[in-house]
Amino acid sequence: GNSVTQMEGPVTLSEEAFLTINCTYTATGYPSLFWYVQYPGEGLQLLLKATKADDKGSNKGFEATYRKETTSFHLEKGSVQVSDSAVYFCALVFNQAGTALIFGKGTTLSVSS
Amino acid sequence: DSGVTQTPKHLITATGQRVTLRCSPRSGDLSVYWYQQSLDQGLQFLIQYYNGEERAKGNILERFSAQQFPDLHSELNLSSLELGDSALYFCASSGTSGTGDEQFFGPGTRLTVL
Numbered sequence: 529g530n531s532v533t534q535m536e537g538p539v540t541l542s543e544e545a546f547l548t549i550n551c552t553y554t555a556t557g558y559p560s561l562f563w564y565v566q567y568p569g570e571g572l573q574l575l576l577k578a579t580k581a582d583d584k585g586s587n588k589g590f591e592a593t594y595r596k597e598t599t600s601f602h603l604e605k606g607s608v609q610v611s612d613s614a615v616y617f618c619a620l621v622f623n624q625a626g627t628a629l630i631f632g633k634g635t636t637l638s639v640s641s
Numbered sequence: 642d643s644g645v646t647q648t649p650k651h652l653i654t655a656t657g658q659r660v661t662l663r664c665s666p667r668s669g670d671l672s673v674y675w676y677q678q679s680l681d682q683g684l685q686f687l688i689q690y691y692n693g694e695e696r697a698k699g700n701i702l703e704r705f706s707a708q709q710f711p712d713l714h715s716e717l718n719l720s721s722l723e724l725g726d727s728a729l730y731f732c733a734s735s736g737t738s739g740t741g742d743e744q745f746f747g748p749g750t751r752l753t754v755l
Contacts, residue, residue, distance in 0.1 A: 564746075571643060571731055571746035572684075617684065627735070628674060628686035628697050629744060 530555040534618050534632035541608055541639050549603040549635045551592075551618035559620040561585075561594055561601040562629065566615045575603075575616070608639045644668065645747035647732050653753045659720040662750045666713055666734030672696070673715040674735075674744060675707055679728040690715055722754045 535550040553559065560579045564572040576585030581596035590605045601618060618632040644667035654660055666673050675687040677700075686699035690709035701707075704722075709715045719726060729751050733744040 571645070571748045572733075573643070573746070574743045577743070627672070627742070628689055628699055629676075629684075630686070631684040633683045 530559070530620065530630050532618050532620055532630055532632035534616075534635050536633075536635070537615075538636040538638055541637070543610055543639055543641050544607045545639075547603070547605040547608045547612075547637065549616055549618075549637070551601045551603065551632060553599050553601065553618075553620050555599075555620060558596070561592070562619045562621070563590070563592055563601070563603050564617045564619060564629075564631075566617065566634070568614070572617065608637070610639050610641050613637055613639045643745040643747065645732060645734050645745050647730075647747035647750050649750060650748070651751050651753070653755065654722060655755055656722055656724060658722050658754075659718065660722065660752065662717040662719070662730055662732075662752075664715045664717070664732030664734075664747060666715070666732075667745055670734035670736050670745070671713065672735045672742075672744075673709055673713070674733040675701075675715070675717050676731040676733065677728045678731060678749070679725075682728075684731075687717070719752070724754050727752055727754045 531554045562577045563575040565575045576587040578585040578594035584593045592603045615634045617634045619629040646665045648663045671692045674689045678684045687701040689697040707717045729749045731749045733746045735742040735744045
């Protein structure tokens with residue numbers, strides 16, 4: 529079936545460090561891909577998305593590129609801030625299966641000053 | 642603030658009981674989704690409604706049911722509650738039922754079953 533696999537956390541970084549959170553997916557066809565972020569005590573917010581191969585989603589300094597050949601959508605940021613501390617979820621929507629999001633397990637990021 | 646509201650914020654109840662969670666989508670959004678977030682299962686899709694009709698079903702137990710009313714708010718009913726039903730329940734809404742649309746999430750209802 530369709531699924532998303534994220535790197536295990538937690539990820540602990542110092543401020544201004546480079547961030548990569550790996551995400552790979554399994555799906556028959558061409559899903560839309562998303563990164564959501566959940567700050568402590570809050571609901572999820574869409575961080576960025578890509579709807580077709582080679583698309584790059586970007587927002588707030590975060591980027592992810594839809595790689596069909598490696599079925600990946602890795603999240604990157606060049607210089608993290610303390611305020612980026614949160615849980616990050618990779619997700620997909622598989623067109624033919626409806627519009628519900630299928631989420632990875634989430635990766636906790638902790639950034640210290 | 643996403644514009645999606647959920648009530649109550651917290652709910653504590655006992656095994657065997659029944660509870661109702663309420664969700665009001667963003668103004669104008671026709672689709673409502675329910676998700677369950679638990680430590681062992683992660684975030685799982687339960688059910689989707691679009692303009693009052695059930696559109697898709699995920700891993701929703703038979704003890705759980707939902708509906709969307711003419712004013713587009715939605716309720717998730719959980720009955721014969723078990724300890725394992727303790728989780729954070731999120732509602733999300735989107736403008737259409739199309740894929741690739743952003744889903745806006747509410748703050749969630751934390752259910753504790755004792």
